Structures are given as C-alpha cells and as structure tokens.
Amino acid sequence: MRFIDAGVEYQGFWGSFWDLIWWFLWAFIFVSYLFALFAIISDLFHDTKLSGGWKAVWIFFLIFFPIITALVYLIARGKGMGDRQVAAAQQYKAAQDDYIKSVAGTSPADQIAQAKSLLDSGAISHAEFETLKAKALS
Known part of the structure; x- marks a missing residue:
C-alpha cells in the first residue's frame, strides 16, 4: 500500500523488506534496553551497602x-551486580534445600532407629525390620 503526502510517496510498514528488518532490530534494542x-533498578534496590542518596542520584540520571x-x-x-545475584541465588537454593529436607522426612539412620525401636517393642517382626532397613538403605 502506498501513501502520497505532499508529493512524497511512502510505502507503509510492509513496503520494504529492509524497513521491516530495521524495525525488528530497533525493537530488539529497545527490549534489551x-x-x-529493570535489572539495574532491581540491583539498586537490593544493594544494602549503597545509601539512599546515591540510589536517588542513579535513578535521577537513569531518567x-x-x-x-x-x-x-x-x-x-557490573561485577557487584553479578556477585549480589550469585549470593541471592545461593541463599534461595539453601532455603529451598532446607525446605525439601524438612518436608522429605527423616534420614536413613533415623528410619532404621525407628524400625529398631518398633522391633524392640515387639510391634514388628525381625523379617519386617530387615525389610524396613533395606528400604531405608536403598
């Protein structure tokens, strides 16, 4: 589709393949920016060592x-940004591992000890104890 305005002819958005390539390039650059x-602003607010005044200065200049x-x-x-992200990821992983351990139950040694106490109390037979022990060790 062609447009004519004041004697100048325009081809529109789909008029040229290279116009489309340039549009996608600029869209990619804008989204990357x-x-x-957002990564910079997030890092600014997660940095506990930087004072509020310096954060305000960075935001002012970013605007x-x-x-x-x-x-x-x-x-x-940039190096500090990476270090803070690694520390946050390690903290998140440690919290996730603690949660999984708390939900997953007891360790194999605890399971064997519980089975031994059941055996000693007479609640289970020796064959059942051996089955529970083998299951805990597997």
Missing part, C-alpha cells in the same frame, strides 16, 4: 540520561 534498565547512565552503571558496578 528495558531488560537492562534524564538513560542510555549513558545504564552503560556507566554496568561498567562501574
């Missing part, structure tokens, strides 16, 4: 000089 911006500030932040504080 948004990901970086008024966004691309330059994002590049400076990633260069100046």
Whole structure:
C-alpha cells in the first residue's frame, strides 16, 4: 500500500523488506534496553551497602540520561551486580534445600532407629525390620 503526502510517496510498514528488518532490530534494542534498565533498578534496590542518596542520584540520571547512565552503571558496578545475584541465588537454593529436607522426612539412620525401636517393642517382626532397613538403605 502506498501513501502520497505532499508529493512524497511512502510505502507503509510492509513496503520494504529492509524497513521491516530495521524495525525488528530497533525493537530488539529497545527490549534489551528495558531488560537492562529493570535489572539495574532491581540491583539498586537490593544493594544494602549503597545509601539512599546515591540510589536517588542513579535513578535521577537513569531518567534524564538513560542510555549513558545504564552503560556507566554496568561498567562501574557490573561485577557487584553479578556477585549480589550469585549470593541471592545461593541463599534461595539453601532455603529451598532446607525446605525439601524438612518436608522429605527423616534420614536413613533415623528410619532404621525407628524400625529398631518398633522391633524392640515387639510391634514388628525381625523379617519386617530387615525389610524396613533395606528400604531405608536403598
């Protein structure tokens, strides 16, 4: 579809393959910038060592000089960003492992001890104890 405005002919969005390629390239760059911006803002608010005043300065510059500030932040504080993300991931994994251990039940040694107490009390036979012991050790 062609448009004519003041003697200039426009082909529209689907007019040229290269126009479409350029549009997708700019869309990719914009989305990449948004990901970086949200990562920077998230890192700013998760950093406990940075004071509130410095956080406000970074936010101010991110608003008024966004691309330059994002590049400076990633260069100046990028290593710290990675370290904080690794620490948060390790903390999350430790909490998840503790939860799994608490939900999963007892250790094999505890299961054998419980089976032994049942055997001693006469609730189960020796064959049942051996079955429970083999199950706990497997």
